[in-house]
Amino acid sequence: MxxxxxxxxxxxxxxxxxxxxxxxxxxxxxxxxxxxxxxxxxxxxxxxxxxxxxxxxxxxxxxxxxxxxxxxxxxxxxxxxxxxxxxxxxxxxxxxxxNDIGLFFASLPAQGWDMLDQPPKVVAITGSNGKSTTVALLHHILESVGRDSQMAGNIGRGVLDIDPPGEAGVVVLELSSYQTELARALTPDVAILTNLSPDHLDRHAGLGGYFAAKRRLFAEGGPDRAIIGIDEDEGLFLAGQMSQASSDDRVIRVATGRKLSGPGWQVFARKGFLSEMRKGRQVGAIDLRQMMGLPGAHNHQNACAAYAAARVLGLAPRVIEAALATYPGLPHRSQTVAEVAGVRYVNDSKATNLDSAAKALSAFKNIRWICGGLEKEGGLGALGGQTGSVRKAYVIGREAAGFAMQLDVEAEVCTTMERAVACAVADAEPGDVVLLAPAAASFDQYDNFEQRGDDFISEVHKQLG
Missing domain, CATH: 3.40.50.720 (NAD(P)-binding Rossmann-like Domain)
Known part of the structure; x- marks a missing residue:
C-alpha cells in the first residue's frame, strides 16, 4: 500500500x-x-x-x-x-x-530514496489503443531480467494498493483519459502516448478535449523522457511541443509502416522489423514477424513503445529481443485460443472501437470475422476499405441486422455468440482465421468485453469438441 x-x-x-x-x-x-x-x-x-x-x-x-x-x-x-x-x-x-492517480503521484516519493543507488521509476502509458498490451509487455520485459516491476492503474492493482517500490523498482501504469484529465499531480519519470483515435468524445466534449486530457500527462507531468507515437497529427504535434530541438533525445518518436530519420532518437517498425535510430545511426534491430504474442502492425507499435521504455530504463537491445520472443500476449487482445485443422481462432474482444478493430483486421488474412455489439457514435464508415482480408462477417448483438447492413463484406446475422461461432467453424477452411474483433461495445449483451471474450473462447472449445 x-x-x-x-x-x-x-x-x-x-x-x-x-x-x-x-x-x-x-x-x-x-x-x-x-x-x-x-x-x-x-x-x-x-x-x-x-x-x-x-x-x-x-x-x-x-x-x-x-x-x-x-x-x-x-x-x-x-x-x-x-x-x-x-x-x-x-x-x-x-x-x-x-483522483487516486493524483494522490499516488503526490504520495509515492519516500524518505530515503535519495540514498538509493537506483531510485524507483514510474512509467505512465496512455493512448487510445494498445495501452494494456504496452504495459504488460514492458512489465514482462522487466520481469524477464529480474527487475522488480509492478503493473497498476487500469491493469493489475489499484495505484494506491501496490507495494512501495524499492531499489531499481519500476511501476508501470496504464492511464486512461479519465484519469489523466483530473489528477492534480502527474509526475512520471517516463510518459508514453501510444496513439490517438476518436473515443470517449462525449466525456471530453470532442476530440480536442480528449487530446487535451492525454496531453496533460506530458505538458503538466514533465517526464524525464517522453515516448510519443507520431502516426497521427496529434502525436506529431505533441512531440514537437516537448522537443527543444530536432536532436533533443528526451523525446523518442515512435512510428509504424515507415522509416524515421534525423538527429534525434526514433524507434519504428516497418515490414515486421523494429529499428532503433540515434543521431542518424541504427543502434538496434529486431525481427518481430515470428513473435506469436505480437501479431500485426498495431502490436508492432506496442512493441516499439515498450522497447523504447526498456531502453530508457537501461536494458540492451538483445535482452529486450529475448523477452519479446517469450511474451504470451494478453487475454482478449489478439489472443490465439485454438488452432485446429489449419484454422486459427483469435479472441480480440478488446477491439471495442473502429480503429482497434481495423488494426486487428489488418493483422491476419482469410478472416471469418465475428463482430457487432453496441455501436459507437459515428457509425461504421471508418471501416470502409479495411475489410479486404475478410471472407465473411458473422454479426452478433441486439442490433445485428442494422450493424450488418453497414458492412462492405458478405455478412450473416447471427445475433448470439453461440450461433456466430458455430457458423464460422462450419464455414472455415484451412488457412482461415476466425477472429472476434467486435468494433463495438459489449454492453448490449455482456457486462464487459472480458465476459464477451470468455464467451467466445467457451463457444470455440464447445464447437471444436
Missing part, C-alpha cells in the same frame, strides 16, 4: 467505492486521514461498511462543510457531458477534486 500523504487529521470524501475507491479509502487511513465514503449503489456501500468505513450521503446539504478534498473514481463525470451532482456540490463549496 502507498499511504496517502498530506491529509493527516483531515477529513477526505471518497466518491465511488469500486476497486480503486476502496483502495483509496485504505490508503487515506494509512496516511492518517479520516475518509468519509459514498457510492450511489447500496451493494458498494455495504462492502465499505463491512470494513468499518464511515459512510456519508454526499448528496445532502452541508456534506462538504468539513471536507478537505473530494477523491472521485475515474468513471464518474466531473465536467462533460455534465458534472455529477456530488462533484458539482464539492466545487461549489470550494473543495478541491482529485
Amino acid at each position: 502507498i499511504p496517502v500523504q498530506g491529509f493527516e487529521g483531515a477529513r477526505v470524501a471518497v466518491l465511488g467505492l469500486g476497486r480503486s475507491g476502496l483502495a483509496t479509502v485504505r490508503a487515506l487511513l494509512a496516511g492518517g486521514a479520516t475518509p468519509v465514503c459514498w457510492d450511489d449503489q447500496q451493494q458498494a456501500r455495504d462492502r465499505a461498511e463491512a470494513e468499518g468505513f464511515e459512510l456519508r450521503d454526499l448528496h445532502r446539504q452541508g456534506a462538504f462543510d468539513d471536507i478537505a478534498t473530494l477523491v472521485t473514481s475515474p468513471g464518474i463525470p466531473h465536467l462533460y457531458p455534465q458534472p455529477n451532482p456530488v462533484i458539482r456540490a464539492a466545487l461549489q463549496a470550494g473543495v478541491p477534486v482529485d
